Amino acid sequence: MSEVGTPSAEAEPLLRVRGLAKHFPVRTGLRSRGVVRAVDGLDFDVRPGETVGLVGESGCGKTTTGRMLVRLLEPSAGTIEFDGRDITHAGRRELRPLRQDLQIIFQDPYASLNPRHTVGRIIAMPLQVNGVEPAGGVKARVQELLEVVGLNPEHYNRYPHEFSGGQRQRIGIARALALRPKLIVADEPVSALDVSIQAQVVNLLRELQRDLGLAFVFIAHDLAVVRHFCQRVAVMYLGKIVEIGDRADIYERPQHPYTRALLSAIPDVTKLGPAGRIRLTGDVPTPLDPPSGCRFRTRCWKAREICATEEPALVSRDGGGQATACHFPESGPVAGESGGTAGAAVEEVSK
């Protein structure tokens, strides 16, 4: 199943992930209470210059995945190859030449900026750590980056606490761009931003992606943003990829029930009041003790016996790039303008 979700791969992948897993031990005092299967066997590729979106429920393991990719977390199993090199367990020294090429933008703009450093120093840090001397000097480069992300270059000497949430996130983006990397893992990079700056940043990231050939693993919960930024999308649920495919596959003909529920739950400004969405009922399971078989079955309106006994494999139905882990995949679009499918599903759920 190694080619899953890799449409007619012509270019060598920049990033190649196989069987990636992270299990956190949980204990009270000295007593072990088992493990949290935060990420539990992921396969996917990212080609140079490609943008892959990672979406899914809170706690499904997106951040954990992202942190493993940039080696801030040690994987429990599986392999990560970057630019042809196995970096799964690479140490600091081996990673050093790759550090420039592989950057992360963090989810939490508050926790990721050192409160005692000026913005100028924060953004200059990757340049200094990697001994990079930009033409024109560090300060000029930092001020250019501030401008690129829509901040005032005069803010160079300010401290993070003097900025609002959205402004802080742009500082993190400027920092990640400082080294002109090949791959950026962006963990919810625009979630904290208001719509206008979000539109500017998405346009900006798209421009950088096109002009510099940047590849992205783009973690986000806003599916409308992902639709505008990502060429491919992987949908995660409880530590697993349940569906992966090209943007059009995921948005126009999602096959996995969870993907369909996700799409129908997007709050739509064009509708006032709660819209006709697929309401998921049933217990949200825990990665401490994931359900047998299909992990989505406790909330799935289509679940049958086989769903509890046999784990569905992530496979392509038509030999194309769209792969789905479900025994009873759906077809066709989710609630179009008319709202038909979602309405039907709501009825099914409430039965």
Next chain:
Amino acid sequence: MGRSESVPSGQTGDRPSVPEQRSGDAPYLRVNDLRVRFNTEDGVVRAVDGVSFTVERGRTLGIVGESGSGKSVTSLAILGLHNAKRASIGGEIFVGGRQLVGLPEEEVRRLRGRDMAMIFQDPLSALHPYFTVGRQIAEAYRVHHPRAGKREARQRAVDMLGRVGIPQPARRFDQYPHEFSGGMRQRAMIAMALVNDPDLLIADEPTTALDVTVQAQILDLLADLQAEFHSAIILITHDLGVVSQVADDVLVMYGGRAVERGSVEQVLRRPQHPYTWGLLSSVPSLHGDADAELVPIRGNPPSLINLPSGCSFHPRCRYADRNGDRSRSEVPELRPAGEEGHLVSCHLAAEERTRLYREEIAHVGVAR
């Protein structure tokens, strides 16, 4: 509170008081001409500059506006959470009939957490890393229920964790914040804010960290609790989709000022302010061309130390030249926009606003 001399004419402090919203119950929260300033090395930051609004029980006010427009500073002022040494606060804040501005810190603290509570934008700064999540929620309960025993508080905390959708709440009770995902921390914080059934709940970007299915659950939860306890809710968010789903009224802020206010129907369906138009056109749509460039508002948010003269939106507004020099020289008042309860601060004539919206905006982005 006097203004500095350098302020251009027209930008006077004595804004006419804004018409009241609707008749009926006295609003639970009434904010009148709120001003919050910070003294910084670079100068005085006018983070909130004469904002007025009301929230009745059982209603939800959505506050939207760009990053840095003063949404969080407004809510922190209501909760009395600004450091008195660094921030100066003017105007009036009535909660349940009591004026809070100038009230001793101790009394405000008593109201906070019991009568009013807040769900913060950044869950990490609100949850203490060294205590278990459950213990922090139980403590929040005991602060306002001194007679409650440990066991009762624990039970209450476990109930709340369950109600906000945390699986196996009894087991999660004993975990530390770092063992929770971002979204679960957010839910834990919501549980903490709701543990005392507050009359006024201020939710600052409560679902920003959450995926949409959980977001839908949380919004349902807030709506349920509101129906049950008849609480007044302020929902701060930059997600206009969320606003369209749950808000009754909307306040649009720009550069520390209110630029538009009205019912959700009025503000999102028949928006009157060019800034509101800009917000609506920026939203990426779920339909239509995914490769189309998004249409952000040009330029950057204003400096709150040196607000642009006149209408502070004028450097970014496409229509600033249509009013002679007025947009540059005169602060537009928040005035009735036509329909009852709908207010806007813009020098454009009402007919022109309506025409511009119809001809130039209504087909862009989600404004369509």
